[in-house]
Amino acid sequence: MVGDMRLFVGWCGFPWCMFVGSWLFEGLEVVRYVRDATPVVPPEPIVELNNVSGDTLRQLLVRLRQLVSLVTVVAWARRVGLRVFVHASAMPDPVNDFVRAALAGGADGVLVDDFVSISSDLIEVVHVGEKVSDGSVNYVVVGPDVQVQQPVRAYGVILRDVVINKEWLLRIRDKLRLTYGSKEFLAALDNSLLRREIIEELQGVVDGIVVMEIPSVVSLDFDGHKALNVFRCVNCYIDYETEGEMRKCPRCGNRLRPVIRRWDKLTVIEPKVLRLKANDEIKYMRLGAPKVINY
Template identity: 75%
Template sequence: MRVFIKWCGLPWCMFAGSWLFEGLEVVKYVRDATPVAPPEPIVELGNVSGDVLRQLLSRLRQLISLASAVAWVKRVGLRVFIHGSAMPDPVNDFIKAALAGGADGVLIDDFISINSDLIDVIRVNQKVGDNSVNYIVMNPDNPYQQSVRAYGVIIKDVVIDTDWLLRVRDRLRSIYGSREFLVMLDNSSLRREIIDRLQDVVDGIVITEVPSLVSLDFDDYRAFNVFRCVNCYIDFETEGEMRKCPRCGNRLRPVIKHWDKFMVIEPRVLRLKANDEIRYMRLGTPKVINY
């Protein structure tokens, strides 16, 4: 049985969630922090029941959506944090998905408790000495009352308007001397056109809801091996192995293939792998050739 990306709100999705395959009969699969273009497969499974498959697809949709949103924002050069309230249980699954997209950290406040040695956890509005804080969260119509220096200012209830954002950014930087200007975005705002508009105005975003960017489907077909040429930006679908691009001779990067041994990538290296893959991604969908 082949599970594949049916739709993604972006030209490509960043895969996350291979650890959910543990205990299943895995024929071939995509490793975490690997970009996948719809309708490419993400896993081929054998002897899986309908109930298990439905639960698997439901969890994968959330994890891939979060990793994809993070990766796209990183792709355009912005910093990305996840607000702790956006991470339902099991929290570690969503932390690993955030890392697979290249997230910079998790922000928490007095009402949220997350402890993790996998990702940087930063408490907002907390003094760190000498009347300074790491990050301040505020509504621009109700500025922070205390006189502090802040590394970064995070705006909630943001207006997606370039002129408005520039005025707010410049005013808050003059008050707090902050180096970073970030905005909070919910599910409705995590869209490509909005991110593209923000990239020259803000330094980063804070995701406050797990987005819904991906739909998955399955069928009874076998999954082809898929190899991507980062020079031609072509994905070759083939039943066999390919090492070099038949067009330009450059090395191919595997998207999905039969691995000798099922292996979940160590969470501490997920962000490094994501950042490496994002360097090769483009703003459009790769061309797919059955070879």
């Protein structure tokens, strides 16, 4: 099957999802698309393609679901004030795609250990374990029932087997800080725990989270419709969908930020710029979804 297709977010476990993966569109005939590190509200479109086969679209769906899910969880945790690291074991090949996704969500770095390691000059790589070189920032991974005989001094402690209970977490946090003299207390979360309500529950209890698995928090779909241009007013918190161009918000007169629009040339953001763009976008996003108006 060959034709014109619109790819869009069908569902997201958060009020908005962050998009990443525009480099996967290279070589395709792109009409409109969302730039990386841009929040999108379901069911807004993320790309419109011409003359694309169904097989190509299905391959895009598989790759993009993982990337968009990862960047969305990272961005949401950053939005509520948590530090975020991604464990190297969560990153399948091609690793650089997932490093870019982490950057596009504003991640603080990637954690490696004695068993899983990656090499990247795009994102900070932090070793987890007791044996680190002098002057290095080190994190140790412990369970809630740890019995420490000769504790090492650690910059941060990562708690595995987390129980989502505020009183329990505070008790474990205080115990581990006393034992290790650590400055940071991070919770290691697998796919089952990477949900909005849990991330929000951890606010004020932990300093950050470690993503241990690629989450599954979005669904993507495609149809034969054309994508509308989408412009966002960060003052009114409204997304306007329109066939034409809009420069100012009809309600308040402020300048609109484009979400999806026609581009003469596919512009892939350099990986080292992604985190800067993510932080800029996240500061404008709220904890609920913007209202969508067909204008």
